[in-house]
Amino acid sequence: MRAPAARRHWAIVLVAGVGLALAAAPGTAQEAACPVPEGFAAFETPLPKTAKALATGAEVVIVTLGGASSLGSAAGGAAFSWPARLDAALEARFPAARVEVVNLGLPRQTARAAADRLAREVLPLKPTLVIWETGTMEAVRGTGVDDFRDTVQGGIDDLQAAGIEVVLVNPQFSRDADVVIPFAPYLGALREIADANELPVFHRYGLMRYWAESGVLDLRAKDAEKRRKLAARLYDCLGRALADFLVRP
Amino acid sequence: MTEGGRDLRLDFFRGLALFSIFVDHVPDNIVAQFTLQSVMFADAAEVFILISGYTAGMVYGRAMARQGFLIAALRVGHRAWQLYVAHVFLFAIFMATMAYTVDALNKSLYAEEFQAADFLSEPGVAVVKALTLQFQPAYMDILPLYIVLLAAFPFVLAGFRVRPRVVLAVSLALWLAVQLDPRIALPAYPGPDRLWYFNPFGWQALFFVGAWLGWSGTRGGVAWLHHRWLLRVAAGFALAVFVIRFSWTLHGLYSPIPALVSGKPLWPFLSKGDLGLLRFASVLAGALLVARFIPPRAGFLTGRVAWPFVLCGRHSLHIFCLGILLSVLGHLVLAEFFGGMVMQIAISAVGIAIMVAVAALMEWFTAAQAAARGRLPEQAPVAGGES
Numbered sequence: 164m165r166a167p168a169a170r171r172h173w174a175i176v177l178v179a180g181v182g183l184a185l186a187a188a189p190g191t192a193q194e195a196a197c198p199v200p201e202g203f204a205a206f207e208t209p210l211p212k213t214a215k216a217l218a219t220g221a222e223v224v225i226v227t228l229g230g231a232s233s234l235g236s237a238a239g240g241a242a243f244s245w246p247a248r249l250d251a252a253l254e255a256r257f258p259a260a261r262v263e264v265v266n267l268g269l270p271r272q273t274a275r276a277a278a279d280r281l282a283r284e285v286l287p288l289k290p291t292l293v294i295w296e297t298g299t300m301e302a303v304r305g306t307g308v309d310d311f312r313d314t315v316q317g318g319i320d321d322l323q324a325a326g327i328e329v330v331l332v333n334p335q336f337s338r339d340a341d342v343v344i345p346f347a348p349y350l351g352a353l354r355e356i357a358d359a360n361e362l363p364v365f366h367r368y369g370l371m372r373y374w375a376e377s378g379v380l381d382l383r384a385k386d387a388e389k390r391r392k393l394a395a396r397l398y399d400c401l402g403r404a405l406a407d408f409l410v411r412p
Numbered sequence: 413m414t415e416g417g418r419d420l421r422l423d424f425f426r427g428l429a430l431f432s433i434f435v436d437h438v439p440d441n442i443v444a445q446f447t448l449q450s451v452m453f454a455d456a457a458e459v460f461i462l463i464s465g466y467t468a469g470m471v472y473g474r475a476m477a478r479q480g481f482l483i484a485a486l487r488v489g490h491r492a493w494q495l496y497v498a499h500v501f502l503f504a505i506f507m508a509t510m511a512y513t514v515d516a517l518n519k520s521l522y523a524e525e526f527q528a529a530d531f532l533s534e535p536g537v538a539v540v541k542a543l544t545l546q547f548q549p550a551y552m553d554i555l556p557l558y559i560v561l562l563a564a565f566p567f568v569l570a571g572f573r574v575r576p577r578v579v580l581a582v583s584l585a586l587w588l589a590v591q592l593d594p595r596i597a598l599p600a601y602p603g604p605d606r607l608w609y610f611n612p613f614g615w616q617a618l619f620f621v622g623a624w625l626g627w628s629g630t631r632g633g634v635a636w637l638h639h640r641w642l643l644r645v646a647a648g649f650a651l652a653v654f655v656i657r658f659s660w661t662l663h664g665l666y667s668p669i670p671a672l673v674s675g676k677p678l679w680p681f682l683s684k685g686d687l688g689l690l691r692f693a694s695v696l697a698g699a700l701l702v703a704r705f706i707p708p709r710a711g712f713l714t715g716r717v718a719w720p721f722v723l724c725g726r727h728s729l730h731i732f733c734l735g736i737l738l739s740v741l742g743h744l745v746l747a748e749f750f751g752g753m754v755m756q757i758a759i760s761a762v763g764i765a766i767m768v769a770v771a772a773l774m775e776w777f778t779a780a781q782a783a784a785r786g787r788l789p790e791q792a793p794v795a796g797g798e799s
Contacts, residue, residue: 205667206667206668230525231525232521232524236524237521237524270524270525271524271525271528299525300525300528303526303528304529304530305549305600305606305609306605307607307609307685309679309684309685309686312679316676335521335522337517337521337522338747338748339513339516339517339520339747340520340522340526341440341743342439342509342513342740342743342744342747343513343517343549343550344526344550345439346439347439347440355679358663358671358674358675359674359676360676375750376750376752383516383520385519390519390521393521397521
């Protein structure tokens with residue numbers, strides 16, 4: 164994914180004209196899209212129904228289920244959350260489509276809690292697609308991996324039986340968390356579930372790791388204001404990357 | 413036990429398991445794709461517990477025969493105590509890591525979920541629960557299992573003397589019950605639905621089957637284990653498992669390589685917590701093949717390549733704890749500098765080198781002390797055997 168040429172030119176002019184200090188000033192950071200590594204999601208199962216509905220301008224309801232990171236509070240509010248940024252990115256790309264992203268995220272929502280809401284709160288919305296971000300609370304709490312896998316599998320069965328497409332979103336990457344919270348088993352379980360059900364995983368963990376490693380995002384920003392901006396930029400980048408991910412050919 | 417009579421296979425594969433445990437515990441480590449878990453349904457944990465059971469059956473079985481039940485039981489108790497101390501040491505490492513990272517995590521995008529970790533809101537309770545083996549954070553799950561298995565072992569040992577087959581049947585029946593009824597488990601902290609990561613009621617079967625094999629080995633062995641059909645079944649099974657599991661590994665590294673056999677129908681039999689049937693069978697088949705095709709003092713086991721494995725396997729408890737400490741440090745280095753695959757391989761290599769160096773130092777120290785006292789290292793507490 165690349166930033167549109169016009170925007171890049173604008174950035175270059177800004178850097179050249181106003182100098183580096185101003186380029187790093189508030190406001191500009193949010194504008195640039197984050198680069199996605201070569202081949203990211205190249206082998207993930209496509210989502211034909213969703214892509215077709217978007218392309219034909221049909222009504223598309225997308226439900227997102229997740230935890231605190233899907234609510235945007237770290238960035239200052241729901242408007243900055245990745246589901247909202249996804250909505251904006253899809254609307255910009257498919258002006259004719261009637262996209263509605265319904266964010267059913269809750270702080271500290273477990274896979275079990277999310278699965279229990281499917282029948283009553285998700286199915287009645289008749290979504291085309293459900294984006295299910297999960298695994299973080301299980302890793303923090305140390306829920307059994309087998310239980311976690313069974314729970315998510317049960318939820319997917321319900322959604323697929325209703326003809327709904329599903330994307331799994333795995334936990335956030337943190338430079339510091341791994342050593343006290345083991346994420347690997349939960350990342351592995353999500354991969355296995357996705358393979359078994361032929362549905363895609365949006366590898367948020369890997370993407371954030373890439374951004375941290377390549378210096379695109381400073382995930383260790385200490386200062387509160389910097390952290391808020393980082394969160395806004397991160398959620399924006401995730402929303403855009405997710406929009407690209409959904410409409411892969 | 414003299415040096416000449418030692419079964420080097422036990423040391424070698426325990427050393428292999430220890431390296432595996434270290435490498436697997438460094439997060440995002442490419443080398444972890446090529447440890448035991450990538451070629452069999454079991455991983456280092458099964459190998460470690462099986463060999464520990466075997467060694468316990470052999471060493472304490474012999475002690476019981478020579479010195480009586482009480483001495484043997486006290487030696488088991490002493491060993492369980494050493495493991496408990498090691499567990500507390502690992503908890504200290506965990507707390508230190510936590511102290512080091514808590515501030516960063518509270519200020520990260522993870523803060524909301526991270527603060528849901530109960531040990532942060534009630535650290536005092538967490539300490540007590542760690543001492544009662546109920547709190548098992550990262551890396552702290554296998555020693556509690558080993559401790560309770562050893563604590564139960566004197567009773568099993570006494571049973572071996574009277575009715576070994578009955579003991580074995582009860583052990584396997586309990587394992588089967590665990591597979592059928594998920595309620596048979598030990599509660600852990602924080603509740604209410606958190607359980608011991610390794611369900612001791614399931615895993616006891618592997619330990620006690622190993623113990624029975626080790627105990628039988630001191631009394632002439634088990635004849636039917638040498639049947640040709642059993643070997644064929646084990647070889648066929650191990651080969652099938654290898655092909656399937658390695659295809660999953662390759663598929664994970666590069667998706668266009670197909671995963672042979674969908675994992676989904678196998679999930680119920682691959683439970684790590686309960687020791688699912690396929691994991692159990694996989695490690696037993698592997699052990700049978702090793703026992704059959706590699707003599708106890710095979711040439712390569714005394715050679716230079718096997719030497720680091722044998723050395724670490726001989727001092728397993730210390731090297732295990734060191735491995736955990738090194739994986740924590742390895743993670744901190746990776747988190748600080750990233751560095752990709754080269755860095756991951758370098759960290760794995762340096763870690764293993766440190767483990768080998770410390771094991772060599774311990775070996776030398778033990779031998780030097782024994783020489784000073786003018787006897788073989790047989791009774792020296794750190795000299796393997798019981799590890």
